[in-house]
Amino acid sequence: MSDIEASRAPRMGLPVVTYVLSLLGSIFIVQAYRPALPITLLILAVPAAALVWMIVQGIRARRMLGAAPCGSRAYARRIVVLALVYAALLIAAIWLNRHYTLNGPVAVIVAVLPALPMLGMIVAMGRLILDEKDEYQRMLHVRQMLIATGLMLAACSIWGFLEQFEQVPxxxxxxAFIVWCAGLGFGTLYNEHRS
Incomplete structure (x- = not known):
C-alpha cells in the first residue's frame, strides 16, 4: 500500500472524541436534569450515533489499509446490539424507579438488568482479542484496553481519595465502566498517533 492510500484512510480521532464527549455529556445531562423519557431517548441517541460512526470509520480504515476484518465486524455487531439493549434497559429501570416504589427482589432485579449488557460488552471485548487473527491488530486492541484500564484505575483512585476528603461528590x-469506555477512546487515539 502506498503512503497516499494510507493517508486517505479515515482517521479515528474525531469520531472517538465525539463518542467519548457525547457519552459523558449525555450521562451527565440525564443524571443532573432527569428529563422526560422522550428527551432522554433523544439525548442518548447522540452517543449511540457517535458509536456507530466510530465503528463504521474503524471498519473503513481497516478495509482501506488492507487489514482483514476478522473479529472486528462481529465485535461491532455485538457492541451495537448490546449498547442498544443497555440503553433500553437503563431507560426502563430509571422510569420504573421514578414511578414506582421498588424494594426487595424486584428492586434488585431492576437495578441489575442494565448491568447485564455491560457484562456482555466486556465479554465481547474479550472475544475480539480471541477472534482477532492479525497479531498486530490484536496487539493494538490489547494496548487500547491497557490504556483504558490504567486511566480507569487512576481516575477511580484519585476520585476515591478526593471523595474520602469530601472534596468531590x-x-x-x-x-468505573463508563470511564473505562472513555479510556478505550483515548487508547484508540494513542494507537492512531503511534501508527
Missing part, C-alpha cells in the same frame, strides 16, 4: 461505582 459521591459517584456510583458503575462510573
Amino acid at each position: 459521591h459517584l456510583p461505582a458503575y462510573w
Whole structure:
C-alpha cells in the first residue's frame, strides 16, 4: 500500500472524541436534569450515533489499509446490539424507579438488568482479542484496553481519595465502566498517533 492510500484512510480521532464527549455529556445531562423519557431517548441517541460512526470509520480504515476484518465486524455487531439493549434497559429501570416504589427482589432485579449488557460488552471485548487473527491488530486492541484500564484505575483512585476528603461528590461505582469506555477512546487515539 502506498503512503497516499494510507493517508486517505479515515482517521479515528474525531469520531472517538465525539463518542467519548457525547457519552459523558449525555450521562451527565440525564443524571443532573432527569428529563422526560422522550428527551432522554433523544439525548442518548447522540452517543449511540457517535458509536456507530466510530465503528463504521474503524471498519473503513481497516478495509482501506488492507487489514482483514476478522473479529472486528462481529465485535461491532455485538457492541451495537448490546449498547442498544443497555440503553433500553437503563431507560426502563430509571422510569420504573421514578414511578414506582421498588424494594426487595424486584428492586434488585431492576437495578441489575442494565448491568447485564455491560457484562456482555466486556465479554465481547474479550472475544475480539480471541477472534482477532492479525497479531498486530490484536496487539493494538490489547494496548487500547491497557490504556483504558490504567486511566480507569487512576481516575477511580484519585476520585476515591478526593471523595474520602469530601472534596468531590459521591459517584456510583458503575462510573468505573463508563470511564473505562472513555479510556478505550483515548487508547484508540494513542494507537492512531503511534501508527
